[in-house]
Amino acid sequence: MLHLRYFVAVAEELNFSAAARGLHMATSPLSQRIRDLERELDQRLFERDTHSVTLTPAGETLLPLARDVLEQFNSIPWRLREATRSGRATMFMGIPAGLHPCLREHVSELTERAAAWYELLRWPGTTKALVEGVHEGRLALALARMPVSDPALEIMHVLSERMGAVVPADQFTGRESLSLTELADLSFIVAPHEIRSAYFDQLDGEMSARGIRKRIKLTDSDFGGIAELVSSGIAFYFSLLNPDNPMHGYAMENTTVLPLTDFKPSLNTVLVWRKDRADGGDLARLVTAAREVFAETRHV
8 A cells, every 4th residue: 555655646746756755755765665566566657767757558557546546545444434433423624724714604604504413623734734634534624725636535616815915015115016027126935845835836936937036945934934034125925915814914014915917816725525425425414515605606
């Protein structure tokens, strides 16, 4: 099972270093495990050179089989719980940082609706951790930030929030908006991996493509540290424009959030759950209720 997990991680990333980071292991032992699997199957699964990694025909054939095996394996805990539980079960719903108040209201409504079947409790985490929790069955469902691409999960869009640039207020006094070109002298902050979502990696790429080259990469900080750098006048970041969002709690003196005239990023939040747990599984009633509660995608 471990070898299949390693194989799927590399096959999805097509990059041994990135896959190793996701698995919290070094690249060298990961490469060795893949070679062990190739010897066991007597098949070459990847073509590797100094510039790229690609799947061989055998690797392409194995990938959907491995995913199916891992999904069945991951479903064992919740299937056992469903078969052996008595009375009202306790379920957990993943909640990311900075969740909009309107979604919190929906979570409370869902908790009330589900009270007859489950005690639904909230579990905080990053999108990556929450998605993994849903996939592995530790979480019943979760609210997460796009992009989410796990084929075992079903995704329902629930909120789109317009974003703006967090900039030093004294450099943009009296302004109601700005353009990306006006940010060229500031450094874009790359937040620590532990607190940023994959969407901010996309934003980083967008900044490079649009000529914003300066970077400050943080390795041990939080959103308060990001605000400190912006306040000092040397950097900018992105945050949500809506003043009702709790992320505005990290604002400090000499920072402001302004919309961009030539770039309109949005943070999209989705509700995710395992397809097999909803389709005739133990979460069928909960997912039906969640679909009703979160039925309308909102734009703020």
